[in-house]
Amino acid sequence: MGRNSNVDYDALIVGAGIAGMESALTLGDMGFRVLLVEKESSIGGKMILLSKVFPTLDCSSCISTPKMAATANHPNIKVLTFSEIDAVSKNLDGTFLVNLRKNPKFIDPVKCTGCAQCETACTVAIADEFNSDLIARRAAYIAFPQAVPKKAVIDRKGTSPCSFTCPAGVKPHGYIALVRAGKYDEAFRLHLEDAPLPGCLSRACYAPCEDECTRGQLEGPLPIRAIKRFMVDRYYIEHPEPEYGIPEKLNVKRVAVVGSGPAGLSAAYFLARSGYSVTVFESESEPGGIMRWGIPSYRLPKDILARDIKNITALGVKIVTGTRVSSTQKMKEDGFDAVFMAVGNTGGRRISIPGEDLEGIVDCMDFLKSCNSDDRPDVNGKKVVVIGGGNVAIDCGRSALRLGANEVQLVCLESNDEMPAHKWEIQQAVDEGVAINCSWGPKAVSDVGGKATGAEFVCCTSVFDTSGKFNPSFDESKRKSFDADIVIMAVGLLPNTSPFSSEVELNRNGTINADKETLQTAEPWIFAGGDALTGPSMIVKAISQGKRAAYYIDHYLQGMPMNSCHFDERLPMVDREAVLSRTPGDISDRKPVSLKLKPINEWARSFGEYESTMTENEALYSANRCLDCGGCSQCRQCVAACPADAISFDMRTELEDLTVGSVMLSTGFDIFNAANKPALGCGRFPNVINAMQMDRILAPTRPYNAVIRPSDGKAPSNIAFVLCTGSRDQKVNNRICSRVCCMYSLKQAQLLMGALPLADITIYYIDIRAFGKGYDEFYEQAKGMGVYFVKGKVARIEETTDQNLGVFYEDIEGNGGTRRAEHDLVVLSVGVLPTQGALCLFKDGSLKADPFSYIDEVDEDLEPGKTSIDGVFVAGTAAGARDIPDSILHSDAAAAQVAAYLKKTGKAS
Amino acid sequence: MEKKVSRNLGEVLRDEMYMRGQIIKILAEGPKTITEIAGELGYPPDEVLRWVMGMRRYGLIIEMPKEGR
Numbered sequence: 001m002g003r004n005s006n007v008d009y010d011a012l013i014v015g016a017g018i019a020g021m022e023s024a025l026t027l028g029d030m031g032f033r034v035l036l037v038e039k040e041s042s043i044g045g046k047m048i049l050l051s052k053v054f055p056t057l058d059c060s061s062c063i064s065t066p067k068m069a070a071t072a073n074h075p076n077i078k079v080l081t082f083s084e085i086d087a088v089s090k091n092l093d094g095t096f097l098v099n100l101r102k103n104p105k106f107i108d109p110v111k112c113t114g115c116a117q118c119e120t121a122c123t124v125a126i127a128d129e130f131n132s133d134l135i136a137r138r139a140a141y142i143a144f145p146q147a148v149p150k151k152a153v154i155d156r157k158g159t160s161p162c163s164f165t166c167p168a169g170v171k172p173h174g175y176i177a178l179v180r181a182g183k184y185d186e187a188f189r190l191h192l193e194d195a196p197l198p199g200c201l202s203r204a205c206y207a208p209c210e211d212e213c214t215r216g217q218l219e220g221p222l223p224i225r226a227i228k229r230f231m232v233d234r235y236y237i238e239h240p241e242p243e244y245g246i247p248e249k250l251n252v253k254r255v256a257v258v259g260s261g262p263a264g265l266s267a268a269y270f271l272a273r274s275g276y277s278v279t280v281f282e283s284e285s286e287p288g289g290i291m292r293w294g295i296p297s298y299r300l301p302k303d304i305l306a307r308d309i310k311n312i313t314a315l316g317v318k319i320v321t322g323t324r325v326s327s328t329q330k331m332k333e334d335g336f337d338a339v340f341m342a343v344g345n346t347g348g349r350r351i352s353i354p355g356e357d358l359e360g361i362v363d364c365m366d367f368l369k370s371c372n373s374d375d376r377p378d379v380n381g382k383k384v385v386v387i388g389g390g391n392v393a394i395d396c397g398r399s400a401l402r403l404g405a406n407e408v409q410l411v412c413l414e415s416n417d418e419m420p421a422h423k424w425e426i427q428q429a430v431d432e433g434v435a436i437n438c439s440w441g442p443k444a445v446s447d448v449g450g451k452a453t454g455a456e457f458v459c460c461t462s463v464f465d466t467s468g469k470f471n472p473s474f475d476e477s478k479r480k481s482f483d484a485d486i487v488i489m490a491v492g493l494l495p496n497t498s499p500f501s502s503e504v505e506l507n508r509n510g511t512i513n514a515d516k517e518t519l520q521t522a523e524p525w526i527f528a529g530g531d532a533l534t535g536p537s538m539i540v541k542a543i544s545q546g547k548r549a550a551y552y553i554d555h556y557l558q559g560m561p562m563n564s565c566h567f568d569e570r571l572p573m574v575d576r577e578a579v580l581s582r583t584p585g586d587i588s589d590r591k592p593v594s595l596k597l598k599p600i601n602e603w604a605r606s607f608g609e610y611e612s613t614m615t616e617n618e619a620l621y622s623a624n625r626c627l628d629c630g631g632c633s634q635c636r637q638c639v640a641a642c643p644a645d646a647i648s649f650d651m652r653t654e655l656e657d658l659t660v661g662s663v664m665l666s667t668g669f670d671i672f673n674a675a676n677k678p679a680l681g682c683g684r685f686p687n688v689i690n691a692m693q694m695d696r697i698l699a700p701t702r703p704y705n706a707v708i709r710p711s712d713g714k715a716p717s718n719i720a721f722v723l724c725t726g727s728r729d730q731k732v733n734n735r736i737c738s739r740v741c742c743m744y745s746l747k748q749a750q751l752l753m754g755a756l757p758l759a760d761i762t763i764y765y766i767d768i769r770a771f772g773k774g775y776d777e778f779y780e781q782a783k784g785m786g787v788y789f790v791k792g793k794v795a796r797i798e799e800t801t802d803q804n805l806g807v808f809y810e811d812i813e814g815n816g817g818t819r820r821a822e823h824d825l826v827v828l829s830v831g832v833l834p835t836q837g838a839l840c841l842f843k844d845g846s847l848k849a850d851p852f853s854y855i856d857e858v859d860e861d862l863e864p865g866k867t868s869i870d871g872v873f874v875a876g877t878a879a880g881a882r883d884i885p886d887s888i889l890h891s892d893a894a895a896a897q898v899a900a901y902l903k904k905t906g907k908a909s
Numbered sequence: 910m911e912k913k914v915s916r917n918l919g920e921v922l923r924d925e926m927y928m929r930g931q932i933i934k935i936l937a938e939g940p941k942t943i944t945e946i947a948g949e950l951g952y953p954p955d956e957v958l959r960w961v962m963g964m965r966r967y968g969l970i971i972e973m974p975k976e977g978r
Contacts, residue, residue: 120967125925127918136922136963181926583919624927684915686955704962705972712954713943713961 007095009035009078010908011898012660014085014838017045018064018884019876019891020666021071026895028076032908035660036071037100038081042147044068045668049130049144051698053884054747055778061146061700068148082153086655088663088841094871094905098658104651106154106632107140111646114150116142118638118647123177124628126155128703132693134710135703139632145701154638154647158574160630162209162224167544168195168266169568172209172224173626177633179231180623188235190636191228195543196269196311197262199236199304200291202229203609205540206422214576214629220592222625223614230619236307242314251275253557256336258325261289262539263530264342265312266546267553272315274554279336280317283324289344290531291539293369294392296399297607302372326499328526337557340519340549341500341512342530342542348392349492355445356489360452364392364490371399371607377486380404385455385482386434387411387442388490389419390536394426396488397434402605409482411437413460413472432604437482441474445487456481495532504528511535518552518562519545527553569650571630579629590625593618661907662871662898665841665855666891669832669877672726672734679796680725680828686711687803687825690725691744694827698751707755709825711803715756716825720807721745722794723765727831727881736852738831739881742769745829746778749787762788762823764809772883792819797826832881838874847872854880865894871905873898916956925960928952929969932960940973 011027013020016038024036036043047053048068050060072079086099107118122138130137130144139155158164160173170191178187191198205225213221255271257264260282268278286292288305313319325331328339348363350356362377364386370377384400386393389412397408410429412419416438419426430436440457447453459478465471495510504521505513512528514521519529529545531537551567596612597603603610614622639647674682674690681688687709689697697707709716723745727738742765749761763782768789770779783789792809795818799805804824811819834853841847848868850856855874858866865873875894876887902908928950935941935949943961947954964970 123926125922125963127922133918133922134962135959135966136925138967177926182930583917586915586917587920588916620927620930624924628923683918686915686953703966704958705965708958710955710958712947713958 006093006659007661007907008658009033010661010902011035011664012037012085012088012096012098012658012662013664013666014841015045015665015667015878016043016071016079016081017666017668017876018047018067019668019878019887020045020664021067022888022891023664023666023875023895023898024071024077025067025074026892027898028074030899032076032899032902034077035658036077036079037083037085038079039084040143041082041105041151041153042143042149043071043079043081044146044148047884048146049692049696049699051695051700051751052747054743055772055774057747057750059700065146065148068146072148081149085841087843089843090869090871091659095907096660096663096871098660098663100656100658102654102656104156104653105151106156106647106649106651107152108646108648109149109151111644112151113644114142114147114152115643116152117641117643118152118154121637121641123181123183123635123637124631124633126628126631131696131703132690134693134696139628140638155631156571157629157631159571160628160633161212161214161573161576162222163630163634164570164573165209165212167208167538167541168547169544169570170194170201170540171634172228173628173630173633174635175231176222176224176227176623176626177628177635178637179227179619180626182620183637184231184234185238186635186637187231191231192311193636195540195547196266197291197308197539197543198228198232199308200262200300201225201540201543202232203304204291204295204300206538208540214579214627215625217576217580218587219589223592223595223622226593226595226614227619227622230614230616233613236304240307242311245314246316247273247275249275251277251557253277253337254279254335255338255340255553255557256281256331257340257342258328259289259342259344259530259532260287260319260321261342261344261530262291262542263344263546263549264289264340265309266543267340267342267529267549268317268546269312269315270547270550271553272312272317274550276554276557278317280319281323281325282319282321285322287319287321293372294365294395296368296371296395296402298398298402298603298610299395301609328500328503328523332525338525338527338553340546340553341504341526341528341532342546342549343496343532344542345493345531345536346496347494348489349494351442351489351491353442353444355447355452358445358447358452359450360484360486361445362486362488364388364396364488365493367396367488368392368399371403376403378403379486381406382485383407383409383483384486384488385409385411385484386488386490387455388492389414389421389438390490390492391421391425392493393488393490394421394429394434396490398429398432400486400488401432401434402607404605408434409437409484410434411440411442411455411457411482413439413441413463415439415463418463431600437480440480441472443479446481452484452487454481454483455487493531493536495535497532509535517567519549520552520556520562524556574629576629579627583627590621592625593622661902661905662873664865664873664875664894664898665838665867665878666875667835667838667878669881670835672732672830672833674725674828674830676732677725677828680722680794681797681799681805681826682828685797685799685803685805687716687799687805688797688828689825690828690830691721691741691748692830694748695744698748698755707752716759717756718760718823719752719762719825719827720805720821720823721749721761721763721827721829722807723763723829725828725830726833728766729831734831734833734852736881737769739769740883741829741831743772743775743778743883745827746770746782746787748827749782750785753785753787760788761786762790762821764790764792764794764807766791766793772885832877835878838878842869842872850880852880854878863897864890865897871901871907873901921956921959922963924956925963928960929964932957932964933969936970
C-alpha cells in the first residue's frame, strides 16, 4: 500500500494488552500502519501476568509471549512503551490529532541489554505493581522477566525535595539511600561526585535540604547533615588519603583560581576533574578561606577541612598560599587561559559612629581569624561587646567566651525574631553565657585616652520600612550602654575586590558584576563567583558557585557557545503532598534522632567540637525514615553497575503531535480494590489476598517460588475463595457481573490442588456462571477434583490469634442462618472495573460511556467496537468485562471495523 | 511476640533496604525459616516474608531445599 501523506499512522491503538496487540496484529497483517502506545514499559497487559488461562489451563505466558514478540517485530506496527496519550481531537478532514507523551526511561533502550544489573544494584525498594504488591521491585526495573521490550527503566517521579533544594546539587536522597543500604563508602563517593567538601558541609552547612524534607510534615525532617557527618567520619577514618589521583586524560589549558574558600576550591576540583591544570592562589598562610579562618573550630575542626582539601589536591590542583593576587591581567600574561575570582569576604563592614577607630575596636573577621590562628586574641577576663545579630556575631561572642572573656554582650538592631542568626545558634550562645540584647542600635563608642571603654546604644523601634527595605528607626529617648574592653564590629561583611576595580566591573557594594548564569564577566576569560559575587552567603552556595563556574569555564575553554546548555537541569521537585498521598494510612511514627551534644560544661569554654557523630544504628534508623520522595534516589549505583553505559539521567519527557486516520482504545480494565470492602479484611489481615495476587503466586514467574501464605511463609492447607467481591454489589457501585471471577477462581482452585494436593479448597459463591465453551465441564472438573462449593454470601472475615481467618457467611443451601468456617488463607475473587483514562482523552466529551462507565459501543450486537465518535473504536475489556477469548474475538471484530472505516473514508491509502 | 498493627505497605517494602543487613547477619548462622528470622528480628513474619523474598529475588540470599533446612 502506498502511504497517505495526510496521516502519520493509519491507526493509533492505545493500550497494548492482549486486545491491543491482537488488533494491532490484525491491522498490521492487512497492511495498515499502526502506532501502538503503552503506558507501561512492556507490552502484554494483564494477561502476561496470569498463571494459566481457563478452561484449557494453558500457560498464559506461553500464549502471550509469541503475541508480544510478533507485535514488537511486525513491520507495520510501531510500538511505543512508557508513553501516554494526553489528548485526541478530530480534525476537520476526519483525521485525528494525537498529543503523544513519551515518558523518559532514563535508560537508553538501544544500549540496554536487559541484563538487570541496574535492578540488583538499585537501593530504592518500591511496591511491585507487576506482582500485585506482594514483593518490592527496584526504582530501576524491568517490568517482568518476559517483558517486551526487555529493557530497564528508572522510576523517577521528579527530584526529591532535599536534592532539589541543595544549591550545590548534592543529592541527599541518593547518599541517604546508600547509607540505608549500608553502602557507606558509596554514599561518600556519591557526595564527592557533586561537591568536594563533604566534611565541612557535614559540620557547618545550614542544611536547607532539611527544611524541605517531606518527613518534616510528619514527626520532623531527617537529620540529613548528621547522617552526612556519620558517612564522612567513617570514610575519613578508613581513608586518610583520597582513593584517586590525577586524572588520566589531561587538558593542556590552565586555569587560575583566586581564593581558596569553598567557591575557589570547588571550581578547582571540578576543573581538575575535567583535566585542566589548575592553580589556586591564596593570600593567607593556609587554604580554606572562610572555612579555615572564619568559622570557629568548635563548629568546623580544621583537620576535617584539611582532609577535605586533600580531595582537591589529589587531582593535581596546586594551591599557592601566602600569595596575594592583585591583577588578573598578570595571570593571563603568565599563561593562564581563564581565571576564576573567588576572593570571598575578608573584612567586616564599617558603620559611621563616633569612636569607631578607637583602640579596642575589632573587626569581626580579624577577630575570628585570630581565634583560628596560633596567635589568639587576648580577651581573658575582659568585657566584650559584639555589635551585630548574624551568625558571624554569634561566632564572635561564643569564641570570646571560649577565650576567657568575663562577659559578652551581643547587641543588635533586630528583635529576637528578626535576628539573621539561626535560632539554634542563638540558643546555644545563650546557653554558653552570651547575653543577647535585641533592638538596640549603636550610637557611639566611649573612650578614655583613645581607648574604647564601652558602647552606647539607642532603642531601635524598627529595622525595616514598610517596603521591607533596611531602614532602621530609633527612639533616641531610650538609651543603653555597656562597659567594654573590646568592641567587636560584626554588622556585615565586605568583599576585598578593590584591587581588581580596573579589570572587572564592580557593583556599588563591592561585589563583582558577572552574568548570574555563567558567572562570566565582561572579560570573557574572567569568571567570578562565591561571596565576591553574591555577597555573604552559605558554604554550600559558594560551592555551588564554584561548580557552576567550572562548568562554564569548561564550556568557554572548549569554545562552546555559553548559551548552548544550562548548568542546572534537575527534574522539577516532586510535590510533597503527592508523596504523602502515595503512602496513605499507617506510616509509623518514627521520631528523629536528636543531635547529640556533649554536656555544656564540657564544650562551652572549649574550641573542641560540641556535637558528636551519630552511631551506625542511629544513622541507619535515620536514613530509613526517608520516604523516597522522588522514587529513584539518583544514588548512581545503576550507573556503576551498567555494563552497557546505558543509564542517562538527562533524558526528559518528549511531546509529539501526530495525525492518525483512526483511533482504537484498548485500555483494559481495573481490578476492584478489595480494601473498599473493609469487612473482608484485605489490607488488614496478611492472609487475605486478592485473586490477582493468587494468580501471581501461581505464575511461573511468581514472587515467592512456592504457594505460601503471606503471614508466615508456610504452605496453606485450607484455602477459601470468596466470589463476587466487588461485583454484583450495589454497595460498591458495581452491580454487574464481572464474567471472569467464577472461572478464574475455578482455575486457581484446580492449580492449587495440583500444587498443594493435601489442601482443602472451598469456594463461597452466589451462583457459578460457567457460560462459555468448555466452562461447565471445567466447573464439573473442579468439583470432581474435590473443590468444596458453598452457596453462601460472605459477610465478614475475622482474624484469629494464629492468623487464620474466620469466614462468616450466609448458608443459603444448607440449614440457613449465619455460619462460621475457619481457613488459613482467603482469596477474594475481585471483580473488574472500567478504566477512566480513555474517556478523558477526548476533551470535548464526545466519547460516550455506557451506564457502567465502560466505553459505549453504539450497537454492541451489530457494530462491535464502534464508539460514539466516527473513526474511534474500542476493543476488549475497555468496552465491558469479558474473558480472554471474548476479548480477542472482540479485538478482531473491532480491527475489522477499523479496516472498513479506513477503506471507506480513504483515511488510509 | 506481640502482634503489631498492619503497617503501610509502601513503608514495609521500603524497609527492605534497611532490614537486609540484619537478615544477612541472622542467616550467616545458617538457614532459617521466615518465622525463625522474624523471631530474631522482632518483626511480624508477614513483613519479614516480603523482605526475604525481595532479597531472594535480587540474589542476596537463596532458598534451601526443604530437606536442607
